[in-house]
Amino acid sequence: MAQANYLVGLDVGSSSVRVVVGKIEEDGKGPNIIGVSEAPSAGIRKGVIVDIDEAVSTISQALEKVERMTGVQINHAVVGIGGSHISSVESHGVIAVSRADGEITENDIIRVIDASQAISIPQNREIIHVIPKNFTVDGQSGIKDPLGMSGIRLEVDTVIVQAAAPFLKNLQKAIAQAGLQIDDMVLGPLAASQAALSKRQKELGVALIDMGGGTTGLVVFEEGELLSTAVVPVGSAHITNDVAIGLRTSIETAERVKVEYAHALPREVPRGEEIDLSKIDPAEEEKASRHQLAEITEARLEEIFDLINAELKKIGRDGKLPAGAVLTGAGAKLSGVLELAKKRLKLPVQIGISANVNTVIDRASDPAFATAVGLVLWAGEYHANTKSPKVFESKMFKKVGKLFKRFLP
Secondary structure (H helix, E strand, O other): OOOOOEEEEEEEOOOEEEEEEEEOOOOOOOOEEEEEEEEEOOOEEOOEEOOHHHHHHHHHHHHHHHHHHHOOOOOEEEEEEOOOOOEEEEEEEEEEOOOOOOEOOHHHHHHHHHHOOOOOOOOOEEEEEEEEEEEEEOOEEEEOOOOOOEOOEEEEEEEEEEEEHHHHHHHHHHHHHOOOEEEEEEEHHHHHHHHHOOHHHHHHOEEEEEEOOOOEEEEEEEOOEEEEEEEEOOOHHHHHHHHHHHHOOOHHHHHHHHHHHOEOOHHHOOOOOEEEHHHOOOOOOOEEEHHHHHHHHHHHHHHHHHHHHHHHHHOOOOOOOOOOEEEEOHHHHOEOHHHHHHHHHOOOEEEOOOOOOEEOOHHHHOHHHHHHHHHHHHHHHHHHHHOOHHHHHHHOOOOEOOEOOOOOO
């Protein structure tokens, strides 16, 4: 960046590329969001780059918009990653404490987290996050931060998030060609959780469902720990495709019809209500049934929530999260989606807005911008704690190669 006191989050999605700029304030209250921008995606499908030149053009458009808005030249960013190639596994690491007096040091914590990475992964996969869940010292489990404690044997349970290396390299190449240096790469739904979830929700047990265009991401927290991550290969763009087929119209018209008229609950829409497509596209002459549109929307959303519920069932949390589910992403703004999500997931559900930020820009609270805002907050936490190496190393995502130490809530 042109100035070190600005932080940038770049969310490269299947439907849109979004950029958020935050300014670091001297009051220590976290970054103040001063600019947001959005550009329709091209060359990106299901969270991965399929045409580098088109993706570069889209990213450049979004950057130019936010630079005009803020007057800040952008050349660094924290980047969100997604796509159905993302997966996570649980792992376990064990080491002997190095000091003769048994005091656990920062080096011991790094070594045990590093030991948890000793798992077999395919050559075309790359570890992007190693996130500690809890530590065990001499058989005493459930320890959040063992730094300074005494013991002989140190263990850790971690969640290892992996991605397909070729897809990561293509994303990195597109961003570099757009003139940006990548400060960090963060799983999109994990970044969104920074903006949309409270500490209490994470303690009680909550699922964040990030409803993107080509995919839907999921992160689950309980007792302040990340339990699981998943990405399902269906998103709100699939609703647009279904609408285009069902109403026999163009993709562009179908997208506008979805945004302006779609409802997730057909019973809430009178059967006789019609949509005059000529008001959206003068080339269209037909009228469409809004009830039929609702049926199309409901069917695809049911599929998405059923896939998410299947992921929750894998970890034994289907219908069992006290803080329920929080929806982010552009798909979360569809009418009736809350009621349908409650029915399919059998959980309390709410729309996630970026409540953990300082800003006067209304769009920063849009659920579609939760990931980009969360990326700025992620960068802000990193920046705030690097001012004090001791605090940074004991409380923040210390990065050593591919190693992350989770910010402890």
